[in-house]
Amino acid sequence: MNILINNTSLPTSNICKSLGLIMDSKLRFTEHVSSKLSLAYSNLKLIYGFKNFLPQQTRKLLCDTLLLSHFNHCNSLYYPCLNAFDKYRIQKLQNACIRLIFNVQRRTRISTFLKRSNWFNMNNRFRFHMISLDYKILKSKAPNYLFNKSVSIYISII
Numbered sequence: 001m002n003i004l005i006n007n008t009s010l011p012t013s014n015i016c017k018s019l020g021l022i023m024d025s026k027l028r029f030t031e032h033v034s035s036k037l038s039l040a041y042s043n044l045k046l047i048y049g050f051k052n053f054l055p056q057q058t059r060k061l062l063c064d065t066l067l068l069s070h071f072n073h074c075n076s077l078y079y080p081c082l083n084a085f086d087k088y089r090i091q092k093l094q095n096a097c098i099r100l101i102f103n104v105q106r107r108t109r110i111s112t113f114l115k116r117s118n119w120f121n122m123n124n125r126f127r128f129h130m131i132s133l134d135y136k137i138l139k140s141k142a143p144n145y146l147f148n149k150s151v152s153i154y155i156s157i158i
Contacts, residue, residue: 063097
């Protein structure tokens with residue numbers, strides 16, 4: 001695409017950052033996931049240094065607020081576009097958090113510890129956020145353009 005303003009061609013970019021969301025030209029959001037994972041793993045490394053001094057509930061709170069919260073912003077927009085590998089990478093981060101919280105060894109299955117934490121796995125967490133957004137839109141009937149789209153989608157499903 002070539003856009004001209006006053007006979008000057010504007011440069012194009014394959015990646016754009018807006019309001020903290022990194023979008024690529026194919027809307028795959030791999031760059032966004034990589035950026036958030038890098039930040040989260042660096043924070044995880046910091047928490048690991050203090051794990052023996054922090055109670056379990058504090059480790060859980062730190063993981064939820066400093067690591068997993070990075071994937072809450074705009075997740076209703078980007079999550080449906082992610083490929084299976086990026087979803088797997090995000091789930092691996094949550095697994096690392098569970099291992100930190102419960103002091104679980106690397107080869108131990110974490111499914112029972114995930115239940116003990118009262119967390120959804122990341123796939124279900126994203127689904128919960130999308131359903132909550134839909135509920136808020138339908139309940140408040142705002143913003144108008146999303147409400148109209150939501151109603152038309154639900155009518156077509158029924």
